[in-house]
Amino acid sequence: MRIISKENQINEEIRDKELRVIDSDGAQLGIMSLDAALDLANEKKLDLVNIAPTAKPPVCKILDYGKYRYEIQKRDKEAKKKQKVIQVKEIRLSTFIEEHDLAVKANNAAKFLKEGDKVKVSLRFKGREKDYVSKGQLVMNKFAEFISESGVVEKKPEFEGRNLIMILAPKTDK
Secondary structure, eight states: OOOOOSSOOBGGGOOOSEEEEEOTTSOEEEEEEHHHHHHHHHHTTOEEEEEETTSSSOEEEEEOHHHHHHHHHHHHHHHHHHOOOOOEEEEEEOTTOOHHHHHHHHHHHHHHHHTTOEEEEEEEOOGGGGGGHHHHHHHHHHHHHHTTTTEEEEEEEEEETTEEEEEEEEOOOO
16 A cells, blocks of 8 residues: 555545546546545546645546656746746955955956845954944945946845945846
8 A cells, every 4th residue: 555645645545535526638527425536537547636635525636647746747847947046145345445356346246146146245343443333334335336237235234243244136127
């Protein structure tokens, strides 16, 4: 005997007494007993598959179960192909970064944003740099200006411990 899994119940695994049965063509055959539905499926040499177990009464369809599972796997695989995985790239700045270095890092961030990734910009305050928080805020604002063409600020600069963190997202053209 098969072990009942999280997948659809088929043939003898179905325990309900009354079922709403659908033919392999999609035509509704009405509500019938489990035995009658199993006999009908055996006549057509197909399986009785419980496709909606939570319905009252449960909905079962007469079909080829192997082909049905293959179609579901194929559909799931296609859906997975179309998904875009968004990664978060990180760029680290310092409080007293020079203009040119900031521009180079902004170009890298713009490249990441054009690829569709998000960018986490972090600025760490070491030692006495904590006294220059306003300078750090200026660096972050200047960085946001540099990438304003290719991205938008999703999360404004905020402190997380000794770090000033800002999240940038790609611009969406609508």
